[in-house]
Amino acid sequence: MGRYDLSLIGFGGVNRSLAELIAERGDELKAELGFGLRVVAITDLRAGSLVQADGIDLPALLATAPGELDFSRMAGGSTEPRNQQVIQDGPGDIVAEATFTNPADGEPALSHVRWALEAGKHVCTTNKGPVALQGPALKDLAARHGVSFEFEGSVMSGTPILRTAEHLLTGLRVTGVEGIMNGTSNYILGRLEAGAAFPDAVKEAQALGYAEADPTADVEGFDVQLKVMILAHQVLGANLRRQDVACEGISQLTPADMRDAASRGLRWKLVGQATRREDGSVDARVAPAALPADHPLAAISGTTNAVSFHTDLLGAVTVSGPGAGRTETAYALLSDIIAIHHRHGAAEAHRTPEESFRG
Secondary structure (H helix, E strand, C coil), rough: EEEEEEEEEECCCHHEEEEEEEEHEEEEEEEEHHHEEEEEEEECCCCCCEECCCCCCCHHHHCCCCCCCCCHHCCCCCCCCCCEEEEEECCCCEEEEEEEEEECCCCEHHHHHHHHHHHHCCEECCHHHHHHHHHHHHHHHHHHHCCCCEECCHHCCCHHHHHHHHCCCCCCHHHHHHHECCHHHHHHHHHCCCCCCCHHHHHHHHHCCCCCCCCCHCCCHHHHHHHHHHHHHHHHHHCCHHHHECCCCCCCCHHHHHHHHHCEEEEEEEEEEEEEEECEEEEEEEEEEEECCCCCCCCEEEEEEEEEEEECCCCEEEEEEEEHHHHHHHHHHHHHHHHHHHCHHHHCCCCCCCCEEEC
């Protein structure tokens, strides 16, 4: 039985939740999965960086409130995040990347992923930007260095939508995919149905922690646009650019639109979709759609997400589940680590229990 050493890049809600999961369930996971997990490095914009090759004492670390963390007070700590140094030269086998990403260029997450892959380290990330904008190139880079690039959490948080497509739809011809992939916009639409004005619905979503201070990416569809690009590549093999995916948000919808739709048995939803045309090309778009009651996405309410795969033999196969949440997204990182083990662990099983698996 071996062990993977992890470098956590970004220590906000997601990677902190992954650390909590390892601290609380480490022995149970080791018995169930057949390998151990140890955190040996952490970087954070506010707390700095911490590298302890023999393993970080997670319970002690997690006893400190997030806003009070200061890695410079600990052995192996620094006030500087030192992301590049930790990623390239640190002791981790797997880099768990969960920092902020700019949807326009994928940075800084894109550089983090590249540095890790070029250093011969496996990567799991929850960031949409690098996957949507440079996914094929990053997968090729990982293959050249004999490591894995995993990103289950980039579309529907912990709900395994990408692995469902990869493993459970084998033998089916998938002609298209459509989904509700932004819980914030879906919650706001529900509040509009209840009669709330759009600005008030946005404020409610912000107060509940669903929407950011700047909700543009959610309400104007840009978040879903990136997710459509990821699904189009993973499911339909299409390498799309942002300009290839027409994008319209929900900011122009009103309670009156909701009432009119309801009178006709319809519900407004923000739908992202990609469909293969007869000539083999792919049409992709994000736009509000008034869906009939029997549509598989019509009943999806609140912050729940759902994706429907259109198949030749089964018709629409729909998967729904949480599309956000720190614990749920941390599970996506764990599922990525498990996938890395399944792909690489057998070849490294000769390692002794005291040794880490190396990529």
